[in-house]
Amino acid sequence: MEHEPRDPDFDERVRASFGQQNMMQTMGMSIAALAPGAIDIVFDHDDRFTQQHGFAHGGFIATALDTACGFAALTLMAPEAAVLTVEYKINYLRPASGATYRASAHVIKAGRTLTNCEATVTADGNEKPVATMTATLISLVDTGIKD
Amino acid sequence: MEHEPRDPDFDERVRASFGQQNMMQTMGMSIAALAPGAIDIVFDHDDRFTQQHGFAHGGFIATALDTACGFAALTLMAPEAAVLTVEYKINYLRPASGATYRASAHVIKAGRTLTNCEATVTADGNEKPVATMTATLISLVDTGIKD
């Protein structure tokens, strides 16, 4: 599905906003690909963010997916908008035992107020997803919050 | 709803497993209350885990809720079981702008294989939730993974 960004400077704006998420820096997550309606975030296993069996914590995986959905949505929002997550569901399909991860999100529908995204995270270049997410994001304007 | 734990030593076992989650220690999250089928996890705002507007990142909040659901479920599982998250949905209701947070989870139904939990996170002692979660957890036995 092709998307037309409302903000011609979406690339710069999304990267700037991403750069202000302390959590992305703390977790070593970075943008590997960015296009209208789509983003890839990559990150490595980190022993600080594991659960009790030594796998990557579900919250570590969810953080990447949630952030990917948010910024995929922001690529298509108006310049004056801020993006917030309304809700998401995540399904954990396989233990997160990789060395490297890629979270890929894309927009399913970009509405005036709400945007829907889908995202998956894969490990070590394998095709089979570790987890999948569907999310609803909201475009906020005139709230004093801006991306 | 009252629950009868299958493991008389559930308290010790849950605390030990929680202690092995590096992510809990990294994020400064600790157990404030623990009972059969229920747990409270408390944590403070941390500038390392913020999103682009300076609020607590959704992934920070989700990590606490997911972990709370997992350990609420584990309180009622058999001694030889390990717990993994199958899926959850989170709804973000208000910006997470608190100084302190409490994630409270309780079991809705403890089945032989699957357990359902609900959880909410509140900020600064306010009654109104910042976010709510419903989750499905699975009890794994004979997989080589144990809590």
Next chain:
Amino acid sequence: MEHEPRDPDFDERVRASFGQQNMMQTMGMSIAALAPGAIDIVFDHDDRFTQQHGFAHGGFIATALDTACGFAALTLMAPEAAVLTVEYKINYLRPASGATYRASAHVIKAGRTLTNCEATVTADGNEKPVATMTATLISLVDTGIKD
């Protein structure tokens, strides 16, 4: 949680809108209780709406829960608003083998644009839920659609 309706005539308006849902009449569903931010819908087992094992179909149960969430939300919306469902998640906890059912929904948060609800359905007066739902509803104004 107490809610203040924005529309003093919410009761009449919700019942009129409910009455225009052909699906409610087709499925024999009716309002058993209505208050600001809350609704109960009752219905009976119906052999026309079963799944392959003879239980009530999940779609039959979900229809009652979704409708309950929608009208619980509508009780608190402005007189000129229409309500639509943005999303919901449903967890099926037990086989739906009852003779009678009650779907109870209440509002968790009534925002300007979005409203969050929780709902459960019980069978034959038992306390333990057959299924639970969390839903996000949207208030639409100036779209030509009205409740």
Next chain:
Amino acid sequence: MEHEPRDPDFDERVRASFGQQNMMQTMGMSIAALAPGAIDIVFDHDDRFTQQHGFAHGGFIATALDTACGFAALTLMAPEAAVLTVEYKINYLRPASGATYRASAHVIKAGRTLTNCEATVTADGNEKPVATMTATLISLVDTGIKD
């Protein structure tokens, strides 16, 4: 993704089980395509199953998606298994104002106990989905219930 069915007679078994869902017949839903891990269910607008604005009721749409996910999962389950829905989330993307609908589901992961599916429903042959669903199904054996 290619899937290898465990039951060589999956096609016959799924169609027989589908035929026993009274709800499918009541709602005029039928199988338009069936393959290992995938199914299409088609149906028409029906004035008996509308919401208050005259659109197809969300429960009508959800019933098709839920059923599609269930039978997509069943195509890959063992001959002695029965399928039940654990949970799903549905996002409603557009008003359901079509004359004809197609619900397409496919398996994302077929595990020993749990299966994950995705599904979308489209209207009148348009590519853009009316709604999307992600679902978790469970394979039940030795419970006295069989598909």
